Amino acid sequence: MIIGKHRNTQAIIDLDAIKVNIQNEIKQLKQAQSLFAVVKADAYGHGLLPVAEAAKKAGAKGFCVAVIDEALALRQAGFDDEILVLGVNPASTAVLMAQNKITCTVGDYDFLIKAQLLLKEAKQKLLVHIALDTGMGRIGFKTKAELKQVLMFMQNYPQQFEFDGIFTHFASADSEDETYYLQQLTKFNELLSVITKKPRYIHVANSAASLWHRKCGGNMIRFGIAMYGLNPNSKINTPFELKPALSLVSELAAVKKVTKGEAIGYGSTYRAKEDEWIGTVPIGYADGWLRRMQGFKVLVDGHYCEIVGRVCMDQMMIRLPKRYDLETRVTLIGEDHGNEVTAQDVADYAQTIHYEITCGLAPRVTRLYKSK
Known part of the structure; x- marks a missing residue:
């Protein structure tokens, strides 16, 4: 059903602004680092497919989404890049992800046990990124013992699992007080020390970390809110100008x-x-x-x-x-x-964050795209 076409209430998306934000970030990266565009939640309300296309043209090497359906929408639209689902999912979805070459986040040992049987029966191999909980308290393994158990299990079943990446998520990389960020980074590096053969991707940097903590390490950047030209913390200046899209x-x-x-x-x-x-x-x-x-x-x-x-x-x-x-x-x-x-002005008045303002725009608000 087409909605919103006969009502002049519109979100106008400047795809060139998105490209510029990505290109400016890529200029700051080390040679071995890749940028993955975070396009979850309908690209933070900006529109999944047009934004993904613009991001790829600007140099993004892959995509991060929150749920499997977002990854499938990209696949069905012809994107063949790596797509990482950042959220955890039930083992029953493992075969679907493997069949569509969707990279899976794993933060629970039981998932692997159940998924292994399903993948073996379907003769499929699943790309896996291991999530580590270093202080976000959301998903992921917390101890070296847990991580060793997971690594051993995947080593025992190489026909079903490929260890492609490992990551954590910072709770306060956008804070002027770096104490908790540094605690999380230390915890991540401690957990990482148990891995003898590193995976292809090691990533910790969200937009805030990529802007203000460039020494945090890793070879992949998850570029989210800043890609849309919005500052993760409006009280701290960014190293380059962000262009709101x-x-x-x-x-x-x-x-x-x-x-x-x-x-x-x-x-x-x-x-x-x-x-x-x-x-x-x-x-x-x-x-x-x-x-x-x-x-x-x-x-x-x-x-x-x-x-x-x-x-x-x-x-x-x-x-x-x-x-x-x-x-x-x-x-x-x-x-x-x-x-x-600005979106920040709206968020300040509503006593929330600009993420919520743009993500909350309903589908019946027509998205119009402009690009030179």
């Missing part, structure tokens, strides 16, 4: 003049302070524009306009400086006449 725009669907004291929206939470021009914009919390955005500002003709009344499911109202024509553009994220609203 996403703008969010809509239009004025209705414009009316209200008199002083008139109420706007559900619950009558706003009353006009004077005679005012009110514009209705076709975007709401069902599109991912959060209900809590009441009181925030958007741009119309370069003017900051306050969101008045509660954000509805499909619409919201804004206070205009004057009467504007219907279909006048409204910019929720992006630049307009020299002024700007």
